Amino acid sequence: MATNHDGASAPQDIEKYSVPEAEPFVSFQALKDRIRHHYEVASDYYYSLWGEHIHHGYWITPNDSKEKAQIQLIDLILERSKFKAGSKVLDVGCGIGGTSRFLAKNHACHVTGVTISGRQVELAKKLTLEASKEEESPVSGSLRLGEGSVQFIELDAEKMGEYFTTGEKAETFDCVWISEAMSHLPDKQLFFDNAAKLLKPGGKLMVADWFKDVGLTETQFKADIAPIEDGMLLPPLCTQIEYVEKAKKAGLQVFSEPFDISKQVSKTWDLSWGLIQSPALWAFAVSQGRDGLAFFQSFRAMRRGYANGSFRYAVMVFNK
Template identity: 60%
Template sequence: MGDPSEAPAKAHIGDQYDVPDFEPHSSVTTLKERIRHHYELASDYYYSLWGQHIHHAYFLSPSDTKETGQTNLINLLLEISALKPATSVLDVGCGIGGTTRHLARDHGCTVTGITISGHQVQIAKRLTREESSSSDDNGGFTPIGTQGGRVRYQELDAEKMDAHFSADTFDAVWISEALSHFPDKPLFFRNAARVLKGNGKLVIADWFKDEDLNQEAMENDIKPIEDGMLLPPLCTQSDYISLAEKAGLKVLHPPKDISKDVAKTW
């Protein structure tokens, strides 16, 4: 019998895809182009690894899979935000459209998904065509599901969304694990406040650093994450509250730390 240690390792489907190398980012000027390049190159890999939802899974029971856990996270945000069915939503940093389609299919929403990556738009449109038997309507939306929901996708730098969407357009702006990539977070909150209707809601899930970290923790723990995950300086949850309020938004629900419940994703 051969030595088991010499047996070839079982291949993972993701091994066929290239993934960008790690390198520290040195300036905001080049950061967004590197983020675009990262998702142009790595989105197929992420799809093979995580499926249609490129975000954490929220594990509520030992029987949860990554797929049910990812849906749990969407449902948690729906529960917290009390987002009404059949409303208009801007899904910022929509990735390959997993959440965009979920909100349309299961909640009857009309959802516009935007991402900085043209390749992600292509994947999102392909996955939508595979799920929907209907063609685009005049507004570029594709009907999906049985509750009247519709989706469309646009390649767009979210920091320029004020030039593409009129004021008072959406009932909700939804952003899940994307805002931490943005160099100018105050601009995002101002833009979100502008495109939201008067009673509209901003729904956020994101990565945060802890409050009151010392310099050693910042250098040893936070800086490698910021560099490796293409994140400008990470914010705390209280930072986001402050930015929201400065943009004229009212905080309707306090921050919820689900770190322990999503850790299994890693």
């Protein structure tokens, strides 16, 4: 075994997988196409490695399992938003539907999950059918879970404002939930504007996301943040205060100030780095070309960024 620069052990052959120089930026549409492709080919691997909740865990005690930590992150957001059972929720960037199912089953919510990936919709429906043991409604496309229900739609999040405000699909929501997905969106102001449009009066926007710290030097940015943006297929990361400013510009109010939980979630990437120490997974990364290698190697930058304080994680809540 070899020890890499961030202190983690890795098989000798993994060390040879350096990432070529970053590809020149073409357009945000090209970036979205790469994001869609990434989730089309990688979502099954995510599920096999990380389970149905493809998001950070929130460790309250060092002995918490990753599954418990993932639920604790959801619970934290619910607590800080003073969430009401039975809410009608739009889960943006729903992945394979873990949070959507949790809210429907445990809080009697009626959830619409949207994702840019058709494969994620397929997986989300499959897992929900297994959990619900009921047939999909031919009218609404929803599935019952306990006292709640859930449906999944393949949709570019930047088009959700138009999608849910036109024709027979027109509807508004008690809550818009977005966990670790807004960082993928090129036009974040558009997202806040659309969320404000789709929320009922008094409705809540709940956000959990990744951020860069304020006041980074060029050296800090290049060492810690640039590899994360590159490997995770992110447009430029924002600071936490920038999200607050964009929300206010959209006409939303701060319900719960940004709550930085970087220390409590950083273990996610220690576990993730351990989970991918398999030559077979690195062979898969190589088969995906530069983006696959950059994605896996960005895990090191995540760990380093959290350790250095340059990379941050926070939850925040806004209301209409």
